[in-house]
Amino acid sequence: MRTSIATVCLSGTLEEKLLACAKAGFDGIEIFEQDLLVSPMSPEEVKAMAHRLGLTLDLFQPFRDFEGVTEEALKANLHRAEAKFQLMQRLGMDLMLLCSNVGTATINDDDLFVEQIRQLSDLAEKYKVRIAYEALAWGKYVDTYQHSWEVVKRVDRANVGLCIDSFHILSRGDDPADIASIPGEKIFFVQLADAPVLSMDILSWSRHYRLFPGQGGFALDQFLAELVRSGYDGIISLEIFNDVFRQSNVERTAIDGLRSLQWLGSKTAQLLDSNSESYALELEVLPGIQDATGFDFAEIRTEDPERVAGLLSQLGFNFRGQHRRKPVQLWSSGEAKIIINSQRSRGVEAAVSGFGVLVPDPVASGERGGALLAPRVPRHQTHNEQDLPGFIAPDRTEVFFSSLANTENWVQEFEDSAPEANAAPTGPILNIDHINLAQPWQCFDESVLFYSSVLNLKARPGTEVPSPMGLVRSQVLATGDSSVRLALNIVPQGLESVIERNHEYPEHVALRTDDIIEVARTARARGMEFLQVPANYYEDLAARFDLDAQLLETLKDLHLLYDRDEAGEFLHFYTKTLGNMFLEVVERRSSYDGYGAPNAPVRLASQFESNRWSRNL
Numbered sequence: 001m002r003t004s005i006a007t008v009c010l011s012g013t014l015e016e017k018l019l020a021c022a023k024a025g026f027d028g029i030e031i032f033e034q035d036l037l038v039s040p041m042s043p044e045e046v047k048a049m050a051h052r053l054g055l056t057l058d059l060f061q062p063f064r065d066f067e068g069v070t071e072e073a074l075k076a077n078l079h080r081a082e083a084k085f086q087l088m089q090r091l092g093m094d095l096m097l098l099c100s101n102v103g104t105a106t107i108n109d110d111d112l113f114v115e116q117i118r119q120l121s122d123l124a125e126k127y128k129v130r131i132a133y134e135a136l137a138w139g140k141y142v143d144t145y146q147h148s149w150e151v152v153k154r155v156d157r158a159n160v161g162l163c164i165d166s167f168h169i170l171s172r173g174d175d176p177a178d179i180a181s182i183p184g185e186k187i188f189f190v191q192l193a194d195a196p197v198l199s200m201d202i203l204s205w206s207r208h209y210r211l212f213p214g215q216g217g218f219a220l221d222q223f224l225a226e227l228v229r230s231g232y233d234g235i236i237s238l239e240i241f242n243d244v245f246r247q248s249n250v251e252r253t254a255i256d257g258l259r260s261l262q263w264l265g266s267k268t269a270q271l272l273d274s275n276s277e278s279y280a281l282e283l284e285v286l287p288g289i290q291d292a293t294g295f296d297f298a299e300i301r302t303e304d305p306e307r308v309a310g311l312l313s314q315l316g317f318n319f320r321g322q323h324r325r326k327p328v329q330l331w332s333s334g335e336a337k338i339i340i341n342s343q344r345s346r347g348v349e350a351a352v353s354g355f356g357v358l359v360p361d362p363v364a365s366g367e368r369g370g371a372l373l374a375p376r377v378p379r380h381q382t383h384n385e386q387d388l389p390g391f392i393a394p395d396r397t398e399v400f401f402s403s404l405a406n407t408e409n410w411v412q413e414f415e416d417s418a419p420e421a422n423a424a425p426t427g428p429i430l431n432i433d434h435i436n437l438a439q440p441w442q443c444f445d446e447s448v449l450f451y452s453s454v455l456n457l458k459a460r461p462g463t464e465v466p467s468p469m470g471l472v473r474s475q476v477l478a479t480g481d482s483s484v485r486l487a488l489n490i491v492p493q494g495l496e497s498v499i500e501r502n503h504e505y506p507e508h509v510a511l512r513t514d515d516i517i518e519v520a521r522t523a524r525a526r527g528m529e530f531l532q533v534p535a536n537y538y539e540d541l542a543a544r545f546d547l548d549a550q551l552l553e554t555l556k557d558l559h560l561l562y563d564r565d566e567a568g569e570f571l572h573f574y575t576k577t578l579g580n581m582f583l584e585v586v587e588r589r590s591s592y593d594g595y596g597a598p599n600a601p602v603r604l605a606s607q608f609e610s611n612r613w614s615r616n617l
């Protein structure tokens with residue numbers, strides 16, 4: 001699959017965009033005319049630079065508002081087109097995007113569209129330019145790909161074909177199945193964009209909210225499969241208009257984009273493989289696609305390991321030993337392992353710095369991360385220490401892959417100093433239920449794609465939680481069986497001034513037990529500080545649920561939160577925040593699979609209150 005990306009997706013100058021695309025590894029780019037117009041580089045310099053970087057200049061765009069116009073307007077449009085064909089010649093480009101007319105068309109007549117596009121074709125022929133006609137979803141008369149294909153078929157010229165853009169088709173809820181019956185060679189160009197599921201006018205949705213494949217709600221693997229079935233074997237490009245991308249780091253966005261194509265190509269190949277036909281467009285299946293079977297460990301970085309250790313021991317964790325070489329401790333209870341790391345921790349009160357997941361074949365997961373351009377965690381392990389492939393997520397969290405066998409090895413690196421703890425004692429905590437990570441607003445979508453592709457997790461429907469600092473967007477990513485769950489919370493933009501004074505938005509590790517009341521009572525007896533829950537909350541609980549009076553009293557007494565749905569019940573509590581992190585303990589009764597979403601605003605408000613008082617905000 002040859003990959004390309006429109007310059008409009010990226011921040012910076014045209015020169016910076018070219019450099020970032022080449023560095024990420026794209027084969028080519030689409031030149032968005034506006035980017036050239038404002039560039040100090042001449043067309044010849046752009047051509048030379050692209051050549052030097054090994055990038056092809058694949059598509060010049062957009063050419064707007066051409067067909068369906070009066071005789072007089074057509075003359076002016078042809079004049080405008082000729083100037084662009086000459087410009088394309090200087091750039092060494094031969095493919096122009098023609099958007100269906102949204103503004104100046106006054107005559108709704110397919111015969112006229114055909115006739116006028118033929119005139120454009122004749123003119124383009126002189127410059128050896130080909131035209132890719134794209135139906136914009138908000139086109140005045142031509143707004144579906146079926147209609148643009150009707151027109152192109154009737155134009156019947158070798159140099160006029162289609163541009164297929166997933167956004168214009170899927171945003172309208174149109175079925176992409178007819179794409180498969182268009183002859184592949186008449187599709188001149190393909191642009192892919194995902195988008196969040198929103199209900200708003202299509203033009204604004206398209207211009208501000210497009211996303212890279214895998215970051216939104218469109219079934220782009222099915223879409224790409226239809227294109228493959230058509231016999232198309234040209235370039236697959238990204239055309240994303242997104243307000244955040246336009247102000248994010250250009251190199252990171254380019255990598256994010258290429259990662260999305262690699263992930264999508266692999267998913268589509270898997271989808272097509274079940275039909276096991278061979279197609280012109282070659283898609284590669286990524287190595288080592290496998291589901292994680294659970295968390296291996298969570299890692300907390302802190303300059304004050306004794307405080308974190310104290311909290312763990314109040315929750316019933318056991319000290320398993322000091323690492324033989326590093327200032328790192330291992331604590332465990334059941335299958336939950338927590339590493340307290342005080343390396344490179346100066347100034348870090350406490351923070352969730354990483355986690356490991358268990359997979360059948362960690363080496364293959366490592367290869368997949370590499371193929372997805374994920375940056376590696378540098379390892380300085382010495383002889384006899386277990387090497388775990390690890391990657392740095394966009395939010396800086398370190399993510400490791402382990403297997404049961406590897407875990408046995410790395411755990412032994414800790415046990416020398418505490419041989420009496422070798423028996424892996426059990427405790428009331430059974431395992432790590434989920435990990436909640438704060439996402440700076442610039443990297444939320446990048447993180448969704450990173451975690452879903454590198455960890456092979458699936459996004460669950462997102463929610464929004466009101467908090468005193470702003471609306472917090474929350475997205476859960478999980479394995480099919482929920483054995484690994486991550487909750488990503490986007491930090492509201494308005495919070496940034498607060499963050500500066502208040503470190504970061506706190507992250508947390510949630511621990512699962514099947515006797516939360518016992519864990520809470522014991523922890524309290526050991527002096528643990530709980531996040532306080534206001535009395536108003538319990539009055540509302542009593543109104544919403546028909547709760548046993550005794551249970552309600554216990555919940556209130558122990559600062560436990562409660563939720564219930566058709567699947568079961570959920571009881572949970574939070575520890576007081578320590579630096580940038582806190583712990584949660586959860587008990588899931590029956591098949592409850594959520595996270596107590598109705599309680600999230602209570603937590604955020606309570607944390608805000610306690611930070612305010614402790615930090616004099």
Ligand SMILES: O=C(O)c1ccc(O)c(O)c1
Nearest residue numbers: 062099134165206207239
């Ligand atoms: O929003 C637009 O105008 C626009 C322009 C060119 C495209 O390829 C497109 O998909 C949208």
Ligand SMILES: [Mg+2]
Nearest residue numbers: 134165191239
């Ligand atoms: Mg487009």
